[in-house]
Amino acid sequence: MTGTDGLVELEVTGYANGGAGIARSGGRVVFVDGALPGETVLAAITDDKHAAYARAYAEKIVVASEHRVESACPAAAAGAGCCDLSHVTGEHARELGASALADVLRRIGGFSLDELPAPAVEALAPESTGWRIRTRLAVGRDGRAGLRGRRSSTIITEPCAAPVAGLLDDVDALGAKPGTELVLMSGADGDRHAGELEVLATGGGRSGNQRGGRRRNAQRSRGARSGPRALRNLEGDDLVTHRVGDRSWEVPVTGFWQAHRNAPKTYVDAAVTMLAGVGVTGRVHAWDLYGGAGVFTASILDRGPAHGFEVTGVDLVDTDPGALAAAEVTLADDAVRIHRGAVASTLPGLEHAQIVVSDPPRSGSGLAVVDAIAAAGPDAVVHVGCDAASFARDLGRFAASGYRVRAWRAFDAFPMTHHIEAIAVLTR
Numbered sequence: 001m002t003g004t005d006g007l008v009e010l011e012v013t014g015y016a017n018g019g020a021g022i023a024r025s026g027g028r029v030v031f032v033d034g035a036l037p038g039e040t041v042l043a044a045i046t047d048d049k050h051a052a053y054a055r056a057y058a059e060k061i062v063v064a065s066e067h068r069v070e071s072a073c074p075a076a077a078a079g080a081g082c083c084d085l086s087h088v089t090g091e092h093a094r095e096l097g098a099s100a101l102a103d104v105l106r107r108i109g110g111f112s113l114d115e116l117p118a119p120a121v122e123a124l125a126p127e128s129t130g131w132r133i134r135t136r137l138a139v140g141r142d143g144r145a146g147l148r149g150r151r152s153s154t155i156i157t158e159p160c161a162a163p164v165a166g167l168l169d170d171v172d173a174l175g176a177k178p179g180t181e182l183v184l185m186s187g188a189d190g191d192r193h194a195g196e197l198e199v200l201a202t203g204g205g206r207s208g209n210q211r212g213g214r215r216r217n218a219q220r221s222r223g224a225r226s227g228p229r230a231l232r233n234l235e236g237d238d239l240v241t242h243r244v245g246d247r248s249w250e251v252p253v254t255g256f257w258q259a260h261r262n263a264p265k266t267y268v269d270a271a272v273t274m275l276a277g278v279g280v281t282g283r284v285h286a287w288d289l290y291g292g293a294g295v296f297t298a299s300i301l302d303r304g305p306a307h308g309f310e311v312t313g314v315d316l317v318d319t320d321p322g323a324l325a326a327a328e329v330t331l332a333d334d335a336v337r338i339h340r341g342a343v344a345s346t347l348p349g350l351e352h353a354q355i356v357v358s359d360p361p362r363s364g365s366g367l368a369v370v371d372a373i374a375a376a377g378p379d380a381v382v383h384v385g386c387d388a389a390s391f392a393r394d395l396g397r398f399a400a401s402g403y404r405v406r407a408w409r410a411f412d413a414f415p416m417t418h419h420i421e422a423i424a425v426l427t428r
């Protein structure tokens with residue numbers, strides 16, 4: 001479907017969850033990365049293998065959207081895979097996010113948005129840059145650290161505009177060895193902590209056909225990145241102090257903590273207020289599933305009474321040893337049982353809960369876990385999602401199991417990207 005010089009002219013008429021513009025060509029839908037609704041672009045086709053759709057990248061903008069701006073992120077402008085909406089005003093990026101969320105809630109979740117309108121996407125800070133408190137950079141053969149390219153493994157050394165001030169200052173002087181990963185985290189006081197993570201050998205053997213071999217290597221590589229790896233401290237401490245309200249946590253530089261500096265407080269405020277708003281009262285037991293270091297746990301314990309409910313105990317479940325070690329210290333004097341393990345296998349043994357907070361990673365809880373939560377019959381569920389499609393799928397499953405969405409909010413928690421965070425409170 002390519003025209004002269006390998007590019008095809010496309011009129012972009014819509015926006016898809018995932019950040020691409022939607023165009024049509026030769027009877028197929030084309031998802032065009034880097035293009036906005038209302039634009040005409042010259043695009044390079046990047047994936048032409050499917051009967052129903054193709055993927056493309058906007059190489060030249062012929063007619064620009066009124067919402068297009070100069071990219072605010074030097075790394076993204078140079079081809080890094082970080083800020084895929086850095087060329088859009090913050091306000092319009094939030095409008096696009098809200099439209100994508102409404103679309104998947106209707107299409108995947110099966111919600112009638114006439115009855116319950118999808119939420120507008122709220123900003124977490126006035127500006128779209130300088131929000132990210134943690135990042136990981138690849139270190140090239142020349143010892144320079146940077147983000148990976150959008151469509152290649154090239155290391156882009158131009159700075160990303162998302163990290164908080166100072167996080168990326170003079171990173172090459174930290175001395176991370178070539179071929180490692182540089183892990184950076186900023187603490188509550190704005191201090192920087194840095195470590196070098198070894199990259200495990202992934203084995204390059206090719207077995208079977210080349211395609212299968214490549215897939216297996218990618219899997220090994222993913223497994224190696226997620227497995228335990230040696231960390232060498234380069235600056236600051238191994239443990240980073242984070243604060244929410246009156247509590248503080250000491251989280252390892254590789255442990256889970258929300259990426260946006262304003263996210264933890266905003267999310268827990270939203271959750272506690274919405275729980276009170278749906279009439280949760282009295283003494284209740286809670287589960288904090290995918291609870292990380294226990295930010296939701298602390299908040300509902302500390303702030304429930306001011307909102308008319310008292311949490312008498314919490315079962316906190318997560319798989320991240322670093323975040324859980326922080327939880328053990330911060331919540332040592334509270335009625336909290338900490339479970340290190342997968343939610344799916346841990347959930348059947350937990351004490352009955354009236355409130356369940358569920359804040360899974362991007363892939364969502366999945367249907368089996370949603371079914372297990374619903375079968376346990378809590379009075380209220382706070383379900384959190386950082387991927388609109390899996391959030392909509394999980395929410396639809398809760399609805400099919402007899403839970404009704406009573407309130408929901410959405411946040412621009414990853415500014416300059418297509419990702420949004422959504423929080424819903426459901427009751428039976």
Ligand SMILES: C[S@@+](CC[C@H](N)C(=O)[O-])C[C@H]1O[C@@H](n2cnc3c(N)ncnc32)[C@H](O)[C@@H]1O
Pocket residue numbers: 256257258289290291292293294295296317318319320323341342343344359360361362
């Ligand atoms: C989006 S984070 C939320 C963490 C926490 N609620 C917070 O706000 O800081 C998702 C968490 O799920 C954990 N996780 C991922 N898969 C899991 C699983 N199958 N079972 C339990 N926890 C899991 C991760 O370690 C991570 O801490």
